Amino acid sequence: MNKKLYLYNTASRKKELFEPQHDEVGLYCCGPTVYNYAHVGNFRTYIFEDILKRTLLSLGHKVKHVVNITDVGHLTSDADSGEDKMEKGAQREGKSVWDIAAFYTEKFMENIHDLHISDADVWPKATDHIQEMIDCIKALEENGITYRTSDGIYFDTTKFPTYCDFAGLDPENLEAGSRVDMGEKKNPTDFALWKFSPKDVKRQMEWDSPWGKGFPGWHIECSAMSLKYLKQPIDIHCGGIDHIRIHHTNEIAQVEAASNKQYVRFWLHGEFLVLDKGKMAKSAGGFITLDKIKEKGIDPLAYKLFSYSAHYRTPLTFSWEGLQSAENSLNNLRSLILKETVGVQESKDAKSVEAVLQDFWQALYDDLNMPKATAALWEIVRNTTIEPSIKKAAYLQIDSILALDLFAGKQEKVVAASSMDGGDVRVVSTGDVSDEIAQEIISMVTERKLARKNKDFALADTLRDKLKAMQVEVKDMPDGSTECVVAGK
Ligand SMILES: [Zn+2]
Incomplete structure (x- = not known):
């Protein structure tokens, strides 16, 4: 079987053959900002990233997986105005910023485990890496890329000529759209690397720096933490599609302007989970958490199966009916698998097992096509000519990717x-x-x-x-x- 993995690379806008740059595949995924609950749309992205990781492992690669925890510096507005989401969350709940961060980080981890998403090898916290961020900003300063305003240190995007390439931005249009509050910024796309603490407000989180007391910008966090733990160029960097235009564009600008070397080989982006009204977002209110699904007595893994019903690059519309039918499907799958495999030893005939799994692996290796991979599983379940021992071996391999507890059916x-x-x-x-x-x-x-x-x-x-x-x-x-x-x- 052709064991080549093809992934859609946002940078080249096409599917490319994946080949690791180093002995160990470096995988960096933008993590949660821990000021509130993550919603199920956020988890759709972590599920797709976990499928990617499990697929890489199945191909025999070693993987180093890093997911950051943003516990400072993510502002409510992408224009570097607005409030720090963490400080705002603390005000909302009358707790300290540190308590808020600890609480929502724990909640996030609990949900990750509910969904059988594998743990990252490193979960770096932004507040533990302030010095690394300061070092990155210093390197940019030495290259003459930064400038100072009254509220912070900014990246001058005109000093990085390929700034618009990654997201296919139109520089003319950006100028025209610069009605937005520019403050003292020189160009609409310039962004904060370091923000000074406001003079009149006492921030709970602030640090000394060569430029004055303050806190890092959100984009520099990911650049600094990804390169602390992974070799450059990083093999794969993932996130939601909403990160392409600003967050990832800025991460690339920072790293490549400081190092003059490629930052990342493959960029993979997950599409949104949408409600009838539009994208699921905390700012829009009415978002659905995994705890809400659990409260209704629905198996969190049913949400995982539901998320497999669309390709990760296609929007998926959430509905309670859709989730219910995914739960019925999951229960059905489990009870059929139990009936077929109870008391059966899995076959050691690797060749026959591989023949049965052909369509499943082909679907995964073709840019993680989960609807096809799930359909391939159902084909195996429905096929009455395959030996139970071979089926059992196939299900074990499938569940090492889908992580749906396929053998958890209850006996009638x-x-x-x-x-x-x-x-x-x-x-x-x-x-x-x-x-x-x-x-x-x-x-x-x-x-x-x-x-x-x-x-x-x-x-x-x-x-x-x-x-x-x-x-x-x-x-x-x-x-x-x-x-x-x-x-x-
Ligand atoms: Zn990030």
């Missing part, structure tokens, strides 16, 4: 049964069912059998509908018996 057991002339009736469930309910189901099914025997089809249908309303699935078996499947507790 008979909770009540009755014998009668017209065929036996069994009530089966994966959970506990009270005797009262089990007996009620049996008597309704018995009544339905009788009604059918007497050709009273209207009554039989009514009973079937009543059972359906009780979430009982009635299956008439070929041997004349009837099986009633009920979820139970």
Whole structure:
């Protein structure tokens, strides 16, 4: 099988063959700003990044995965005005900035684990890397790229001639659009590297620097932390598509203007999760958290399966109905897999297993096509000609990528049964069912059998509908018996 991984590179705007630059693949992903809960749209990006990492590992690469925690300097406005999101979060909740950061970092980690997203090798915090950021700014200053205003040290984007290339920005249009509050900036695209603490307000987080007391800009954080832990050029840098125009464009400008070397080989960007009203964003309010999904009793991994229904470069519309149907699919998958593999040893016949997995791997290696990869899994489940032992080995490999707990299905057991002339009736469930309910189901099914025997089809249908309303699935078996499947507790 062709084990070549093709990834869509935002920098070249095409799919390219991925080849690592170093012994270990360097993977940097922009992490959360820990001033509030992450929403499920944010997690869509972390899920796609985790699929990428697991795919790289499956190809035998070593991977060093770094995800930063932004706990200072991310302003509410991309124009370097606005407030620090962290300080604002602290005011909102009447807590210290440090408490806010600790609380939401812990919440974020909890959700990452709920979703079976693998841990990064390093989770660097911005506030632990202020010196590295100062060093980056100094290097830019020595290259004559920076200038000072009354509120900070800025990057002069005219000193980096390829500034507009990455995002395909039109410099003419940027000038025309510069009605936005420029302050003392020389050019609309210039951005803050270091912001001075305001004279009249006492910030909770501030540090000394060669330029005065203050705090770093958000973009310099990622440049400094990515290069502290990974070799340049970094193999792959990921984030949401909203980072292309400003955050990643600025990261490239900073690193390449300071080092005169390529910063990153592959840039991968995940599309938005959208609500009917538009992009899911904290600023727009009404965002959905993973805790909300958990509160409704929905398995967080159902959200993961839901996210696989669209390619990571395609917008995906969130709906509760869509999520519910993903949960049904997940439960179905698990119970079918359990039925096929319970007590079965996985095959050691690597060749046969690989043949079964062909479509699954091809889908992944073609720019992480998850809808196709998921469809390939269903094909295997539905194919009755494949040996169970081979299926089991295939599912193990698939679950090492999808991380959906595919073997977590619960075994069905008979909770009540009755014998009668017209065929036996069994009530089966994966959970506990009270005797009262089990007996009620049996008597309704018995009544339905009788009604059918007497050709009273209207009554039989009514009973079937009543059972359906009780979430009982009635299956008439070929041997004349009837099986009633009920979820139970
Ligand atoms: Zn970043």
